[in-house]
Amino acid sequence: MPELPEVETVCRGLAPVMVGAVFDRVELRRAGLRFPFPRDFCKRLEERRIAALSRRAKYLLAVLDDGQTLAMHLGMTGRFLIDGPAVPKVGVGTFEHAAGGDGRHDHVVFAMSSGATIRYNDARRFGYMTLIEADGIAKHPLFRDLGIEPLGPELTAGFLATRAHGRKQSLKAFLLDQHMLAGIGNIYACEVLYRAQLSPLKAVSALAGADGTATTAARRLAKAIPAVLADAIAAGGSSLRDYRQTDGSLGYFQHSFAVYGREGQVCPRQGCGGMVTRMVQNGRSTFYCPQCQK
DNA sequence: AAGAACTCCTGTTGGC
DNA sequence: TGCCAACAGGAGTTCT
Numbered sequence: 495m496p497e498l499p500e501v502e503t504v505c506r507g508l509a510p511v512m513v514g515a516v517f518d519r520v521e522l523r524r525a526g527l528r529f530p531f532p533r534d535f536c537k538r539l540e541e542r543r544i545a546a547l548s549r550r551a552k553y554l555l556a557v558l559d560d561g562q563t564l565a566m567h568l569g570m571t572g573r574f575l576i577d578g579p580a581v582p583k584v585g586v587g588t589f590e591h592a593a594g595g596d597g598r599h600d601h602v603v604f605a606m607s608s609g610a611t612i613r614y615n616d617a618r619r620f621g622y623m624t625l626i627e628a629d630g631i632a633k634h635p636l637f638r639d640l641g642i643e644p645l646g647p648e649l650t651a652g653f654l655a656t657r658a659h660g661r662k663q664s665l666k667a668f669l670l671d672q673h674m675l676a677g678i679g680n681i682y683a684c685e686v687l688y689r690a691q692l693s694p695l696k697a698v699s700a701l702a703g704a705d706g707t708a709t710t711a712a713r714r715l716a717k718a719i720p721a722v723l724a725d726a727i728a729a730g731g732s733s734l735r736d737y738r739q740t741d742g743s744l745g746y747f748q749h750s751f752a753v754y755g756r757e758g759q760v761c762p763r764q765g766c767g768g769m770v771t772r773m774v775q776n777g778r779s780t781f782y783c784p785q786c787q788k
Numbered sequence: 789a790a791g792a793a794c795t796c797c798t799g800t801t802g803g804c
Numbered sequence: 805t806g807c808c809a810a811c812a813g814g815a816g817t818t819c820t
Contacts, residue, residue: 495813528796528815552814570797570813599798618797620814635816663791671791672815680813776792778813 496568498552498644498677499726504574505549508612511576512556515608516543523601528569528622538625539564539604551640551676561628565636569620575600578610641676644719649675651701651708651716658701658712665701665715666694666775675719681754682722684781688753690718693787694773694780725750753781761785 496504520536532538543559556564566572602614602623614621624636631637642648657674668674669683678686687694692711701712708716729750752762757772761783768785 497814567814569815571799616797617799618813620797661790667791670814777794779811 497679511610519605521603572616572621651712655702655708658698690714
C-alpha cells in the first residue's frame with residue numbers, strides 16, 4: 495500500500511502534468527474522504543498555478559502560486575489516474591491513456607491547463623486532501639509532530655539510539671511510529687528489519703547502550719532503512735493488489751519483497767535455510783525469518 | 789504519558 | 805456455486 499517509495503513514485507509521475515499547470519476546474523464527487531474537504535476547496539484551487547510538487551513522509555504537497563499548499567494522502571487505496579493527450583514519458587513506466595476503472599471511486603477530478611485530467615480514485619477512502627494556508631505547514635496538526643525523513647541526513651544510528659531511550663515497544667512498532675520516522679509502513683518495516691537482520695520482536699532498548707550511545711543494532715538499522723527505501727524507489731515503487739502508478743499501470747516492485755507476503759517460503763538469505771514466518775503484532779501482519787533475524 | 793486497542797472503509801479471499 | 809466471515813492496513817482517537 496502506498497508507503498514512502500510509492501508516494502515518491504506518484505510524485506514523480508504527477509509532476510510533468512501538474513507543475514507549472516493551472517487548476518482549470520476542480521470537481522468533488524463527495525463531501526469528504528477520511529475527513530471532510532475544507533470549505534471552498536474547489537474555489538480556492540481553481541485558477542491557481544502549481545509552483546512545486548513534493549513529498550513529505552507519505553504526503554504529496556502541491557505548493558500553489560498564492561502560497562497555499564494542497565496536501566494529499568493516499569491512505570490505503572488512493573491512486574491518481576491521468577487522462578488526456580500528450581502525457582509525457584517520465585521515469586519508469588509508460589504513461590498511457592488511463593481509461594481504467596468504472597469511475598465509481600473517482601472522488602476528486604482535477605482538470606489541468608496542461609491538458610491532463612487527473613482523477614483521484616480511492617475505494618476505501620482512507621486518503622484525504624486538505625488546503626493549508628501559506629507558511630502554515632509547520633504548525634498544522636497533520637505535520638507538526640511528524641518524525642524525520644528516513645532518506646534525509648538526520649537519520650543516523652545516534653538519532654535512533656536517542657529516540658529509543660526510555661521506550662519499551664518493539665522494533666516493528668518503533669519503525670511504524672510516524673512521530674519518529676515518517677514514511678515507513680507495514681511492508682517496508684518488515685523489509686527493513688529483514689535487511690538489518692533484526693527481529694521485529696526485539697525491544698527498542700537494544701538500539702542504545704547503557705550510556706545512551708548507538709549499538710551495532712542501531713547502526714545496522716540506520717543503514718538498512720534508507721537502503722531498502724531507495725531500492726524500492728529505484729524499482730518504481732511497489733504495487734500490491736489495488737495500488738497503481740499514476741499512469742494506471744502496475745509498479746514493478748511487487749515481486750521483490752524478501753519476506754512480506756512470503757509466509758512459509760524459504761528465507762532468501764544465502765545460507766540461512768530458515769522459513770519466513772507470519773505473526774500479528776499490534777494488529778498488523780509481520781513477516782520475518784526467525785532463523786536469521788535476531 | 790507511553791503504548792496498545794479500536795475505528796473508519798470496501799474489495800478480495802478462503803472456507804464450507 | 806454461493807454465501808459470508810476474515811483480512812488487508814494508515815493513522816487519528818480512545819482506552820489502559
